[in-house]
Amino acid sequence: MSTYRFDRLLAPRSVALVGASARERSFGGAILRNLRRAGFAGQIWPVNPNHAVVADLPCYPAIDATPEPADLVVVASPAASVPGIVAAAGGFGCGAAVIVTAGLGSEPGSLGYATREAARAHGLRLVGPDCMGLAVPGARLDASLLAEAPPRGDLALISQSRTVAAGIVAWAAARGHGFSAVLSLGQALDVDIADCLDHFASERTTRAILLSLDGVADAPKFMSAARAAARAKPVVVLRTGRSDPSRPENAATHAGMLARPDAVYDAALRRAGLLRVDDLDTLFSAVETLSRQRPFPGKRLAILANGRGVGSLAVDRLADLGGSLADLSPETHALLDETLPATGLAASVSWRNPLDLGADAGGDRYAAALAALLADRASDAVLVINVPTALSDGGEAVAAIAEATGRHRRGSFRAKPVFAVTMGGGADDPLKRAGIPRFATDAEAVEGFMHLVRYREAQDDLMKTPDSLPRDFSPDVTAARRIVAAALAEGRTWLDPQEVTGLLAAYDIPTLPLQVVPDADAAAEAAWPVIAAGGTVALKLVSPDIVHKSDVGGVHLDLTSEAAVREAAAAILARAARDRPEARITGFAVQPMLRRPKARELIAGLADDPVFGPVVVFGRGGTAVEVIDDRALALPPLDLRLAAELIGRTRVARRLKAYRDVAAADEHAVALVLVKLAQAAADLPELRDLDINPLLADEAGVIALDARAAVAPLATAARRDAGSGPSHARFAVRPYPTEWERRTTLRGRPVLIRPVRPEDEGMFAAFFRTASPDDLRLRFFAPVRDFNHAFLARLTQLDYARAIAFVAIDPAVAAEPDGTMMGAVRLHADANHRSGEFAIMIRSDLKGLGLGRALMRLMIDWARVEGITRIDGQVLRENRAMLTLCRALGFAIRTDPDDPDLVRAELDLAAAPV
Template identity: 55%
Template structure:
C-alpha cells in the first residue's frame, strides 16, 4: 500500500488513545502525556472503559462515543482485545492505527492475522504492533512512549527496534540534533521500510533518512523504495545480526558458502546507494554529519589543530579509512606564514602551536577555507592552560559566518576535546558538526565521501555491451528442463559445459568415464595431440573434489591416467561409502603459469534471491574469504565495481614480469552469470572455481550447477526471485509505421546515454520546451542518467529505434506512484518524424504496459498550446481538463480499464 494514508500518521488533525490507566507505567497514559506536552494542536481523545477521568482529562468508554472520528488512533490495550478494537476503528473510518501492544503472534489464526484481516479491507494503515510509536516534531506530534520529544529538524529515523529509536531520541535531545520524524516499525504487520522510505523520500522536511534494520521481509519492495529514496537524499543504515555463515539451505558450493546473510545485505545496501555504517555510534556520527552538512565534490581533507599529536592521529585515522589528505597550496602556505608564529608545521595537518588564541584560529581557518587544494576542513581544539576553548569555538563560528557565498558549501568538522559547555553551545548553535574524538570526526568526513561517491556511481553510464554478447536461452533452458524432468538436483558435467557454452563463458571440455579403462580411451586422443590430462572424481554427492583427494592434474601417459582414475575411485569410495560414484571426469590439463585463480558464481539468498559472487578462487577460497557480492541484474560498470572491491583485483593488474589480466573478460563473465540467473530462475547456485584469468582472457576449469523447481520469492510481475526488477525483455517488439517503415521498440537501458544525446540533437528547441515545460540548452550527464537508469519496478521508458540505422526515433515514459495506483507519462518524438505514427504507437504500448503493471490510471500534463498532443490524447480516450492552478496546462487522465485499441 506504500504511502497510502501515511500523511495521517505523521500529520493527523486528531488523535485518540485507546487504553490507559492512572498507573505510573501505563503506556496509554505516557502517550497522552507526550501528546499534551508536545503541544499537539489537534483534537485529542482518550478511550478507557474503566476510568471516567485520568490526570484531569475526561475519557470515553468506546471509540464511537467520541463526537468526532479521529485520523489516528494509538492502541495500548491487551493483545486479546486488539482484533475487536481494530475492527471497531476500521468500521468507523479511522485512517491509521499505531499499535504499541506486543505478543500478537504470527501466522494464520494468530492475533496478528486477525488484526490484519480487520484493518486491510477498510484501508486502515497499521504501524506496529510492538512499537515505540511516532514522533513528528514539525507537527508537534509525540504519539509515542519515548522519554522526551526531540526538536524539529531534517533527519527521519526509521527503526525496527523501539529501544534503538528511544536511544536516538535521547541522543538527539542531548546534542540539539533535530528530527523530521522518528518512527519504530515493531513487528511491521503493515507499514514497513519500503512504505516509509517512499514517504520520507518525498517529504520536503526530511533531508536525510536513518535506518536501523534487523531484517527485511519484502526485498523487492525495499530495494525499489531504497533506490528511489537514495537518488533523492542521503540514506544511512546500520544492520544488526551479523553472522559468519547462514543461508543454510544450500551450502554445497563455494559460492553459496561465501554468500552469508550479512554480506548479502551489504550488497543490497550498496546496490541501492545507501550508506552503511557498522555500529550505532557510527550511525550517531553519520546523523551528526548529515544533519548539519551537505555533500561536497571531493575527498581531500585539511586538518587544523593546536596540538600536533592529535592532528597526526587524525591523519592516521584518515589513512586507515582510505581517505585522502589534502596538500597545502603554495599560496596558502605563504598566507599562513604571515599569520602564524615560527614553528607551525608548514604542512597538513596544520599545527598552529599549543598557545593558539582565537585570532590565530580565525586566520588559519580562513586560509584553509579559501584553499582550492582541499575539499573539507577538520578543526581540532586541545584545551591548555594558555588558551580558551570557548574563544577558539567563537573564532571558528564567526569566521564561518563571514565566509563568502562561494566558500559556504565547503564542510567544516570540529573536535573540541574536554568539556567546555560554552564552546559546545557555540558550535551547536552554529550547526557545526562536533565530535568527541578525532577518529569519529574522520569517520563522519568519510561518511560524506562514501555517500557522494555512491551517488556518483548511481549516475555513471556503463560501457556498452559488446556486439557479440549473444546467448542461446532456448538451448540453456532445454538442458535445465531435461535435468529437472529426471529429478536431478545438479546438472551433470557435460550439461554444465554446454550451459556455459550457451552463454559464451569459456570452460574446459569435459568427458565422463565410468571406469579407468574408459578414462584411458578418452585420454588417448588428447595425449596424442601433445596435451596432458586431468582426471577428477564424478559424484553428485561430493561437491568439493579436493575433500576426497579427487583431482589429478598434468597426467602425461595412459598408464598415469589409469593409475590416477583407479586411485581416485578407490579413495572416494573409502571416504564417502554412501556417495553415488558415477566415474571420473577426463579433461585436458590447462597450463597457464601466469593466470590468477578466481571464483565467480551464483548463490541463493532466502530474502534477496540470486546473488552474484566474485573473489579469489582455489581450494582455500573460504579461508581466504576475499569476495564481494552483487545483486543482479548487472551491467559492465557494476561488474567492474564488483571486481574492484576485492583484494584480488590488485593482482589482476600488471606486476613484475606478469602482464595484466583481461579484466573486461572477467567482468563479462559476471554480467553473463547475472543474465543466466535472470533467464533461468531454476538455477539456484553455480560455481566457476577456479576461473583462470590472464592476458588472453578467462576459462573455467571446474563448474557446478545446482537446480531446483522455481520457488517464487516475490509477488506480481517480473522475475520470480530477483529483488531488483530486471530488464523487461518481454516488451521488446517490432511495429509497423504509417509510412510503411518499421521501428524496433525496446525498454531503455543504462548504456543508452549516447543514443539519447544524438536524439536530442535532432529535436527542436520548441519541441523540447513542450516536453520539459522549459527551454533545455544543456543535457548534463545527470540529466541523461535520470532518463536512462530506471527502476523497472516503477518506471518504464520505451524507445523506438530505426532497425536500419540504429537511430532513436522517439521515446515514451511512464512512472508509477509509490502506491501503484497512478502513472505519469511523458513522450517525445524526433522533430523531423512527426506524422509517421510513432507517437501513437508508443502511447498505445505505454498504456498496455500500465495495465500489465496493474495501474488504475495514466495521467499527464500537457501545455495548452500543444494541440497535437491534446488531440492524440483525446483520440486515445483521455479526459482533458484545465489545470486549476495553472492556466497554461491541461491535465489528461485515462482509466487503464477504458483503453481504446
C-alpha cells in the same frame, strides 16, 4: 499500500488511545502523558470501558463511541482484544492505528494475522505491533513510549527495534539533534520500512533518514524504495545482528558458503546507495555530521591542529577509511607565510598538511590559518582540531573558528565544509550556532567527513553511465533453458559436468573441453588423444551426491599415461567408497591440463539468498576459498561498471594488476563473466547456485577450469509479462525487461521499440542535439539548452519496478551502430503504484508516421500489466497533435488548475477499452 493514509498517521487532527489509563507504569498511561506533554493541538480521546474519566479527560467505552472517527488510533490493550479493536476502528472510519501491544504473532490463525486482515478490509494503516510508537515533533505529536519527547529537527528515524529507537532519541536529545519524525515499526504487519522510505524521501522537512534495520521481508519493495530515497537525500543504515555467523541453508557450493546473510545485506544496501554504519557510535557520528553539514563534492581533506601529533592521528584515520589528504597549493603557502608570522610562528615553518599551529595557538592564529585553507581550491573540506593546553584559550579558538567559517560562508557561492574537534560546547556553543559539526575525537570527526564523502560517491555511482556490452554478445537462452529443463524433468538438483559446460557455452564463457565417461577404461580411452599429443589430463569424479570433489580426493592432475588414468580412477573410487559409501558415482570427467603459469585463480558464481534472491559472488578462488574469504557480493542485474566495482572491492583485485614480470590480467574479460552470470540468473530463474572455481585470468583472457550448477523448480508458476518472458519475482532489483522489446513497421519503415537502458545516454544526447527548439519546448515546457550528464542519467537510468521508458530506434541508419533515436515515451508510477505520469517526445520530422500512437499504446500496455489504474500527464494547450492522439486513446482532457497554458490528459485504465 505504501504511503496511503500517511497524512492521517503522521499529521492527525485527532488521536484515540485505546487502553488509556491513569496508572503511571501502564502503556496507556505513559502514552497519554506523552501526548499531553508534547502539546498535541488536536483532540485526544481516551478509550477504556472501565473508566468514565482518565487524567481529567472524558473516557469512551469503545473506539466507535468517540465523537467522530479518529485520524489516529493508538492501541495499548491486551493482545486478545486487538483484532476486534482494529476491526471496529476500520469500520468506524478511522485512518491509521499504532499498536504497541506485543505477542500477536503473524502466522495464519494468529492474532496478528487476524489484525492485519481486519485492517486491510477497511484500508486502515497499521504501525506495529510490538513497537515504541511514533512521534512527529513538528506536529507536537508524541504517541510513543519514549522517555522524552524528541526535539524538533530534520532527521527522520525509522527503527524496527523499539529499544534502539529509544537509545538513538535519548542520545540525540542530549546533544541537541532533532527529528522530523520517529517511527518504531516493531513487527510491521502493514507499514514497513519501504513505505516509510517512500514517504520521507519526498517529505520536505526531512533532510536525512536514519534507519535501524534488522531484516527485510519484501526485498524488491525495499530495494525500489531505498534506491528512490537515496537519490533524494542521505539514508544512514544501522543493521542489528550483523555478527550472525550462520551460512545460507543447504549451501553446497563455494559461492553459497561465501554469501553469508550480512554480506548479502551489505551488497543490497550498497546497491541501493545507502550509507551503512556498523554501530551506534558510528551512527551518532553520522547524525552529528548530517544534522549540520550537507553533502559536498570531493574527498580531499585539509587538517588544522594545535599539535602535529593529534593532526597525524587524524591523517592515519583518514588513510584507514580511504580518504585523501589535500596537498596545499603554492598560493596557500604564500598566504600562510604572509599572515601567520605576525602571530608568533617562525617564518621558516614548513606549511604541510596537517598544518601545525603550535600548542600556544590562539584565536587570531586559528582565524588566519582557517581563512587560508577555506580559500584553497586544492582541498574540499577542512578539519580543525583544538586540544586543551595551558598555553592557549580554547574558548577563544572556538569563537575564532566559528567567526572565520561564518565570514567564508557569507562570501562564497559554494561554502567549503568545516568539521571541528574541540572540548566544551553547551547551550551557548558558537560552533553549534554556526552549524559546524563538533566531535570529541579526531577519529570521530574523520568518520563524519567520510560519511558524507561516501554518500556523495554513492550518488555519483548511481548516476554513472555503464559501458556498453559487446554487440556480438547474444546468449543462447534457448539452449540454456533446454539444459535446465532436462535436469528438472529427471528430478535432479545438480547439472552434470557436460551440462554445466553447455550452460557456460550458451553464455559464451570460455571453458576447457570435457568428456564425461562411465568407467576407468572409457576414461583412459578419452585421455589417449591428449596424451599422445604430448599433453597431460585431469581426471575428476562425477557424482550428484559429492559436490566438492576434493573432499574425497576426487581430482587427480597431470596424468601422463593410460595406466596412470586407470590407477587414478581406481584410487578415486576406493576413497569415495570409504568416505562416502552412500554416494552415487556416475562416472568421470576427463579434461586436458591447461598451462597458464601466471594466471590468477578466481571464483565467480551465483548464490541463492532467501531474502534477496540471486547474488553474484566474486573473489579469490581455489580449494581454500572459504578460508581465505576474499570475496565481494552484488545483486544482479549487473552492467560492466557495477561488475568492475565488484571486482575492485576484493583484495585479489590488486593481483589482477601488472607486477614484476607478470602482465596485467584482462579485467574487462573478468567483468564480462560476472555480467553474463547475472544475465543467466535473469534468464534461468530455476538456476539457484553456480560455481566457477577456479576461473583463470591472465593477459590472454579468462577460462573456467571447473564449475558446478544447482537447479530447482520455481516455488510458484512463473508469471508471464505482456504474454511473454519470464517473471523476475526472485530478483530484488528488477532487471532490464527484455520481454518488452518490439519490432514493427510504420508506413513501410522498420522501427525497433525497446525499454531504455542506462547506456543509452549518448543516444539521448544526440537526439536532443538534433531536436528543434520547438520540439524541446513542447516536451519540457520551456527552452532547454543544457543536457548535462545528471539530466540525461535521470532519463536513462530507471528503476523498472517504478518506471518505464520506451525508445523508438531506426535500425536502418548505418551511421550509428545502434541506430538513430526517433522518439521516446516514459511513465513514472507513484509510490502506491496505482497511478503514473507520462511524457512523450517525437522528432518533428517523423510526426504523422504513427510513432506516437505506437509508443503510447505500449506504455499503456505496460501500465495495465503493472496494475496501474490511472495515467495522466501535462500537455501544452497549443500541442494540438498530442491532444488529438490522447483523445483518440481515450484520455480525458481538462484544464490544469495551476497553469492555464497547460492541460492534463488523464486515462482511467479500469474504464478504458483494452
